Amino acid sequence: xxxxxxxxxxxxxxxxxxxxxxxxxxxxxxxxxxxxxxxxxxxxxxxxxxxxxxxxxxxxxxxxxxxxxxxxxxxxxxxxxxxxxxxxxxxxxxxxxxxxxxxxxxxxxxxxxxxxxxxxxxxxxxxxxxxxxxxxxxxxxxxxxxxxxxxxxxxxxxxxxxxxxxxxxxxxxxxxxxxxxxxxxxxxxxxxxxxxxxxxxxxxxxxxxxxxxxxxxxxxx
Numbered sequence: 001x002x003x004x005x006x007x008x009x010x011x012x013x014x015x016x017x018x019x020x021x022x023x024x025x026x027x028x029x030x031x032x033x034x035x036x037x038x039x040x041x042x043x044x045x046x047x048x049x050x051x052x053x054x055x056x057x058x059x060x061x062x063x064x065x066x067x068x069x070x071x072x073x074x075x076x077x078x079x080x081x082x083x084x085x086x087x088x089x090x091x092x093x094x095x096x097x098x099x100x101x102x103x104x105x106x107x108x109x110x111x112x113x114x115x116x117x118x119x120x121x122x123x124x125x126x127x128x129x130x131x132x133x134x135x136x137x138x139x140x141x142x143x144x145x146x147x148x149x150x151x152x153x154x155x156x157x158x159x160x161x162x163x164x165x166x167x168x169x170x171x172x173x174x175x176x177x178x179x180x181x182x183x184x185x186x187x188x189x190x191x192x193x194x195x196x197x198x199x200x201x202x203x204x205x206x207x208x209x210x211x212x213x214x215x216x217x218x219x220x221x
Contacts, residue, residue, distance in 0.1 A: 004183075004221065005162035007104060008155055009134070011114040013169035014095065014187050014214055016124055021092035022055055025083045029059040032078055034066040044193040048201050050171035053115045053146045054139075055079065089120065094128050097215050101133060104218070109159065111135040113151035113166070113176070147172040149180035156180065167214060169198075174205035185220065186210040 012018045023043060030038045043058070052058040056076040063070050083089055104110060111134055114121050118138035125131040135155060142150035156164055166177040169187040177184030186202035188195050188210050199210050209220055 147175035
């Protein structure tokens with residue numbers, strides 16, 4: 001990590017606390033189609049398994065587990081309607097403390113590889129005044145989403161000869177880093193449901209460290 005040149009961040013759970021935005025949208029989407037309120041612990045169980053980086057697909061799967069089969073497009077449309085149109089995206093909050101990103105930018109190049117669409121990522125980055133501070137790779141910029149390494153490989157190709165470091169909070173982030181040959185630092189918030197299981201999962205996927213939040217990153221660099 002000491003020789004890192006480019007720090008690549010995931011967004012959700014790393015730069016933004018999405019407890020009341022993306023995670024709440026999953027809960028509301030599943031409840032809309034099934035009438036049942038799925039727990040945050042159950043959502044995290046799926047995230048810890050890996051393969052559920054796409055929250056629309058996870059919402060569809062959770063509804064199916066509750067006995068209601070819903071077409072993917074219908075799930076996605078409803079999710080977007082509450083996340084964007086009703087404004088749940090604006091209920092998230094930034095995690096980095098004041099000055100952190102500016103200090104890091106003084107020493108490293110900064111990038112983002114996120115499972116968000118470019119539209120959703122841009123809304124949040126613009127709101128926080130971060131637009132233009134990162135090279136952004138979103139879900140619609142890659143052929144294969146995480147845990148595939150496409151986004152990290154795309155960033156690496158633009159930074160020849162430079163060492164990347166990836167910061168993420170899910171098993172899929174860790175697997176993406178491993179597949180790309182990029183060292184990975186995990187984030188496991190003390191308030192995260194199933195935190196002990198998440199830490200174990202990130203470590204088992206090769207995380208070089210697991211932090212409580214992104215504000216601890218400077219101590220590693």
